[in-house]
Amino acid sequence: MEAADIALALTAIACLLLRSTGVWLAGGFGGDHPVIAWATAIAQATLAAFVTLAITAPTGALANVPLAARLCGLGVGVMVCLTFGRNLLPALVVGLVAMLALRALLAG
Amino acid sequence: MSSVTSARGAALFGARDAVGAAGVAMAATFLAFGAAVREAGLSPGWALVACWAIYGMPGQLVLVQAASTGFVGGIAPAVMGAIAVNARFLPMAIAITPLFGVAERKRLIPAIPFIAVTPWAAAMRAFPEIAASVRLSWFLGFGLTSWVVAGLAALAGFFVAGMLDDHARAALLFVNPLYYALLLAADVNKPGPRRAIFCGSAAAGLTFISPSSMGLLAAGIIGGTIAFLWGRARGGR
Numbered sequence: 653m654e655a656a657d658i659a660l661a662l663t664a665i666a667c668l669l670l671r672s673t674g675v676w677l678a679g680g681f682g683g684d685h686p687v688i689a690w691a692t693a694i695a696q697a698t699l700a701a702f703v704t705l706a707i708t709a710p711t712g713a714l715a716n717v718p719l720a721a722r723l724c725g726l727g728v729g730v731m732v733c734l735t736f737g738r739n740l741l742p743a744l745v746v747g748l749v750a751m752l753a754l755r756a757l758l759a760g
Numbered sequence: 761m762s763s764v765t766s767a768r769g770a771a772l773f774g775a776r777d778a779v780g781a782a783g784v785a786m787a788a789t790f791l792a793f794g795a796a797v798r799e800a801g802l803s804p805g806w807a808l809v810a811c812w813a814i815y816g817m818p819g820q821l822v823l824v825q826a827a828s829t830g831f832v833g834g835i836a837p838a839v840m841g842a843i844a845v846n847a848r849f850l851p852m853a854i855a856i857t858p859l860f861g862v863a864e865r866k867r868l869i870p871a872i873p874f875i876a877v878t879p880w881a882a883a884m885r886a887f888p889e890i891a892a893s894v895r896l897s898w899f900l901g902f903g904l905t906s907w908v909v910a911g912l913a914a915l916a917g918f919f920v921a922g923m924l925d926d927h928a929r930a931a932l933l934f935v936n937p938l939y940y941a942l943l944l945a946a947d948v949n950k951p952g953p954r955r956a957i958f959c960g961s962a963a964a965g966l967t968f969i970s971p972s973s974m975g976l977l978a979a980g981i982i983g984g985t986i987a988f989l990w991g992r993a994r995g996g997r
Contacts, residue, residue, distance in 0.1 A: 655831045656802055659823050662835070663842040664813035667849060671875045674853020679865045683858035686992075689952070691854035692884075693988040696953055697960030698848045698980025699877060699940055702818070704964035705976070706937035713792075713929035722934065729938050730945045738946040740781035740939070747938050752931060 717751065718758050725751025770894035774901025777886065778909065782878050785939030786906055787913040789817055792932040794917020795924050796821070800828035807914045812907060815876045817936070818976070819846035847977045851984070852880045859883070860899070861892035871896060874903025881943045955990050959983035 674691075681687050706714070707722050714722070729747020736742060764770050778786075790811060797807040802824070810820045819842035826838035853875045862868055879902050883895075890898050917924075924932070947953035963983030967975030 655835050656806060656823070656827045659826065659831070659835050659839050659842070660806065660810055660813070662839045663819055663823060663846075664809075666839070666843045667814050667816060667819065667846050668872065670843070670847060670849040671853045671872045674850045674875070675857050675865060675868050675872060678854040678857035681854075681858060685858075686988075688855055688858055689991070690985065690988045691851040693952065693956045693959075693991070694851040694980050694984030695848055695855050695880070696944070696956035697963065697984035697987055698851070698976060699881065700944055700957040700960030701964040701967070701976055701979035701983060702877075703937045703941045703944065704961040705967060707941070708964075709968075710933070710937075712933060713926045714933040716926055717930045717934065725934060726938060726941055729942055733942045733945050734948075740942050740946065741784065743942050744781045744784060744935065744939055747942070748931065748935060751934055751938075 717755050721751050721755040721758060724754045764894060765891055767894055767897040770890065770897040771901030773890075774898035774903075775905040777882060777898075778879075778902045778905035781939060781942070782882050782902075782906065783909050785935050786878055786909050788932040788935035790910045790913035791917035791920075792924075792929050793817065793820060793824070794914035794919075795921035795929065796824050796917075797914070798918045798921040800824045802827055804915055804918045807918050808911050811910045811914045812873075814842070814846070815873060815907065815910070816846035816849065817877075819843065844974050844977055848877070848980060849875055851980075852877070856880055856883060859887050859892075860896050862896055867896065871899050871903065874899065874907065877940065879903045879906055881940065885943065885946060951994075952987075952991055955987040956984055959987040959990070 678688065678691070707726050708719065710722070725747045728750035729743045732746045733740060733743035764773055793811070794807050797810070810823065814820050822842040822845055823838055826833070831838060856875065857868065860868060860871070879899065882902060883899055886898065887895055944953070944957050948957065960980060960983035963979040963986070966979045966982060970978045
């Protein structure tokens, strides 16, 4: 078995355990229990932190896109989402196009 | 959606929801992942198993990055890093479980592999509109469809890797955080999520002063705890 396969197997088992433990722990609580509210806040905050980092300090190919273009895509996408009934797909497409357009402008 | 009361109908609604914006975001991200797997010298089978067995992109990327360097630091640090960046599965599972309205925990076993950011965030948004008795069916429909989309996209990415230049890859990688940002923005009118978004974003800076694999988790725990306490101080509103 190669190193990559061992790493994959161990990570997959650990991720399954994390999910299973969460389900098992939550089974004893009602939906309005403070522990559930706390876990929800942590999950949402983690997602918000992930988005913030991915937009402001990305790694890989996205790091080559100017920050202004990334922020423009995000801003335009969110604005379209909030303006047009929180419809995600058009907002996603418009946000992506805005990012690509400004990147092309800045490069040109 | 609340008018749907059959399990089959709810599962179909879930599958339909998964091929909308969520499907586009998922496909774009996993396409880029498939390309990265090929560049790291791994097999398409490895890409597929990583998608379906881990089903958490940050952790998958940690392993690919470690594989591309030949695991010079050893397997254990790579695995620990992958687990740390995917540790959000724990609070997500805790948060979503009561919303299924299922008394018998073993009935939730089929849903466990699908507890990941995209199905979780979509479910948190959709569940208020879905009758409690069929939420599990909706989630299974959504999760299974997302899984299939993710696997196929990763395989496609693996085989078209040579055709994707840096510009194309950057565009694909941008879709994922943009989609999550839109999911969060759609909830910004509710005080609880608004506080969590604000505190989580503010805490993101912690990633620059903590070990890279633990940074996101630390930001989530600290930001989320402050948001929770803030909400309690305001009477849970």
